[in-house]
Amino acid sequence: QVQLQESGPGLVKPSGTLSLTCAVSGGSVSSTQWLSWVRQPPGKGLEWIGEIYHSGSTNYNPSLKSRVTMSIDKSRSHFSLKVISVTAADTAIYYCARVYCSSANCYLEAFDAWGQGTMVTVSS
Amino acid sequence: QSALTQPASVSGSPGQSITISCTETNSDVGNYNVVSWYQQHPDKAPQLIIFAVDKRPSGVSSRFSGSKSGNTASLTISGLQAEDEADYYCSSYASGHVVFGGGTKLTVL
Numbered sequence: 445q446v447q448l449q450e451s452g453p454g455l456v457k458p459s460g461t462l463s464l465t466c467a468v469s470g471g472s473v474s475s476t477q478w479l480s481w482v483r484q485p486p487g488k489g490l491e492w493i494g495e496i497y498h499s500g501s502t503n504y505n506p507s508l509k510s511r512v513t514m515s516i517d518k519s520r521s522h523f524s525l526k527v528i529s530v531t532a533a534d535t536a537i538y539y540c541a542r543v544y545c546s547s548a549n550c551y552l553e554a555f556d557a558w559g560q561g562t563m564v565t566v567s568s
Numbered sequence: 569q570s571a572l573t574q575p576a577s578v579s580g581s582p583g584q585s586i587t588i589s590c591t592e593t594n595s596d597v598g599n600y601n602v603v604s605w606y607q608q609h610p611d612k613a614p615q616l617i618i619f620a621v622d623k624r625p626s627g628v629s630s631r632f633s634g635s636k637s638g639n640t641a642s643l644t645i646s647g648l649q650a651e652d653e654a655d656y657y658c659s660s661y662a663s664g665h666v667v668f669g670g671g672t673k674l675t676v677l
Contacts, residue, residue: 480666482668489668489669489670489671490614490657490659491668492665492666492667492668494665503664506665539614541614544616544625551602551604551619551620551661552661552666553602553604553659553660553661553666554604554616554619554620554659555614555616556616556619556625558613558614558615559613560613561613
């Protein structure tokens with residue numbers, strides 16, 4: 445049973461860079477074909493940030509694309525998220541989530557495993 | 569970019585059935601059977617309850633069912649239970665990105 449765990453600073457200064465990692469346990473990074481990052485501002489809904497394939501190819505939310513970078517470190521079994529030039533609007537709980545893949549297909553909008561989430565506050 | 573519209577809230581009494589709608593405003597995605605649904609309890613991560621419109625992951629109660637007609641997907645919960653009180657989100661995938669609906673708060677009266 446794969447488990448995901450987000451980690452990173454809980455407080456980031458405005459105009460700074462938000463950096464988070466998602467550690468994969470109970471399975472290899474390579475067995476996680478697609479991984480997405482999703483965020484949720486306090487009291488609000490879910491927002492998809494982007495996804496990364498185990499080969500390293502990425503797709504990003506068009507509204508965040510200019511500020512987001514995702515990467516994978518197979519040797520350390522973790523995925524990374526960076527968001528630059530953050531503002532208060534980036535304050536949210538950040539989740540990493542695994543895309544559900546059957547033996548035949550991957551369902552890119554279906555996330556069957558989630559981390560517990562990590563709260564990031566952007567404030568001076 | 570497509571958007572998914574859900575009602576802000578729905579309610580029902582224990583034992584009843586309720587339906588939550590999820591309408592895609594971009595007609596280009598109406599032909600894709602790529603809708604999923606999530607349940608989220610307060611202070612918890614979302615949980616996948618329906619994928620590919622009407623498929624249930626292993627371990628999800630059969631009281632949850634999904635369907636789609638044209639640009640509107642629906643989640644039906646039958647035999648409402650107190651534990652079903654939560655927020656529900658739909659999601660879809662098109663043009664290389666995922667979109668979530670705004671979420672629906674289900675209140676069990």
